[in-house]
Amino acid sequence: MTPILMVLICLGLSLGPRTRVQAGILPKPTLWAEPDRVITQGSPVTLRCKGNLEALGYHLYRERKSASWITSIRPELVRKGQFPIPSITWEDAGRYRCLYYSHSWWSEHSDPLELVVTGAYRKPTLSALPSPVVASGGNVTLQCDSQVPFDGFVLCKEGEDEHPQCLNSQPRTRGSSRAVFSVGPVSPSRRWSYRCYGYDSSFPYVWSLPSDLLELLVPAETLSPSQNQTDSKTGQHPQDYTVENLIRMGVAGLVLVVLGILLFEAQHSQRSPQDAAGR
Known part of the structure; x- marks a missing residue:
C-alpha cells in the first residue's frame, strides 16, 4: 500500500465522525401529550419533547400555521x-413536531403529534347493527349518525389501553352524516x-x-349438547357422580341394617342359655 493511500485512509477516518456532527444529524426526539392527544x-x-441526554434546549412548532401560545x-x-x-x-x-439542539447542532424533527380538541359540535349517535350482543368470534357493524352534516367520522375504542385506539372513516354517501365501521x-x-x-x-383536528x-x-x-352429556376427559355422564353416591349410601345403609340384625341375634342367643339355667 502506497504512503499516499495510507494518508488518505487515515484522513477519511478522522474526518468521518466530525462531518456527521457538523451536519447536525442528532437522533430525533419523542413528542407526546399528557394526559392525552385527544x-x-x-x-x-402539556406537550412534552424528549431528546438524548446531551439536549440543551427544545423547539416546538405547529405545521402549516404557527401557534402563538x-x-x-x-x-x-x-x-x-x-x-x-x-x-x-x-x-x-x-x-x-419538535426538535432539540446540543452544542450548536439541531436534531432531526420528531414524528408528528396530532393534537385534537373535542366539543366543537353536538354529539353524534353510535349504534350496533343488528345488535350490541355479538357471538364470540363474530363481527359487528357500528354506525355513527349525526344531525350535523359532517364529512368525517372517528371511532375510538376505550377501556383497555391508556390511550384510545381510533379509526377514521368517511360517510357512505356524499353529503350524508352517517359512517359505518x-x-x-x-x-x-x-x-x-x-x-x-x-x-x-x-378542520380535521376539531x-x-x-x-x-x-x-x-x-x-x-357455552358447552354443546354433546359436551353437556359426556365429560371430554373421563367419558362419564355428569349425573353418574350423583347416582354413584346414592348407590354407595344405599349399600352403607344396608350394611348397617345387616350388622344390627346380627348383633340382635347374638344378644338373643346369649340370653337363651341363661334363661334355661334359671329355670
Missing part, C-alpha cells in the same frame, strides 16, 4: 421540553367499548362532543 375544550394539556411558555420549561396549555381551545388543535372478531376475554366523533374535513358509550356484549362460550 383533549376536551377547556382542559389542560408556544412563544409565551417560560424559558426554563422550554429548556426541559415542557410546553403546557392551561386551557386548550380549538385554535390550539393541529399537527405538531366494521369491528371484530370479538371475544369475551376483552372489553369492547366505543365512542364516535364527527368533524369537518376543513371534533364534536363524543357519543354516548356503546359497549358490546359478548357472551361466554
Whole structure:
C-alpha cells in the first residue's frame, strides 16, 4: 500500500465522525401529550419533547400555521421540553413536531403529534347493527349518525389501553352524516367499548362532543349438547357422580341394617342359655 493511500485512509477516518456532527444529524426526539392527544375544550394539556441526554434546549412548532401560545411558555420549561396549555381551545388543535439542539447542532424533527380538541359540535349517535350482543368470534357493524352534516367520522375504542385506539372513516354517501365501521372478531376475554366523533374535513383536528358509550356484549362460550352429556376427559355422564353416591349410601345403609340384625341375634342367643339355667 502506497504512503499516499495510507494518508488518505487515515484522513477519511478522522474526518468521518466530525462531518456527521457538523451536519447536525442528532437522533430525533419523542413528542407526546399528557394526559392525552385527544383533549376536551377547556382542559389542560402539556406537550412534552424528549431528546438524548446531551439536549440543551427544545423547539416546538405547529405545521402549516404557527401557534402563538408556544412563544409565551417560560424559558426554563422550554429548556426541559415542557410546553403546557392551561386551557386548550380549538385554535390550539393541529399537527405538531419538535426538535432539540446540543452544542450548536439541531436534531432531526420528531414524528408528528396530532393534537385534537373535542366539543366543537353536538354529539353524534353510535349504534350496533343488528345488535350490541355479538357471538364470540363474530363481527359487528357500528354506525355513527349525526344531525350535523359532517364529512368525517372517528371511532375510538376505550377501556383497555391508556390511550384510545381510533379509526377514521368517511360517510357512505356524499353529503350524508352517517359512517359505518366494521369491528371484530370479538371475544369475551376483552372489553369492547366505543365512542364516535364527527368533524369537518376543513378542520380535521376539531371534533364534536363524543357519543354516548356503546359497549358490546359478548357472551361466554357455552358447552354443546354433546359436551353437556359426556365429560371430554373421563367419558362419564355428569349425573353418574350423583347416582354413584346414592348407590354407595344405599349399600352403607344396608350394611348397617345387616350388622344390627346380627348383633340382635347374638344378644338373643346369649340370653337363651341363661334363661334355661334359671329355670
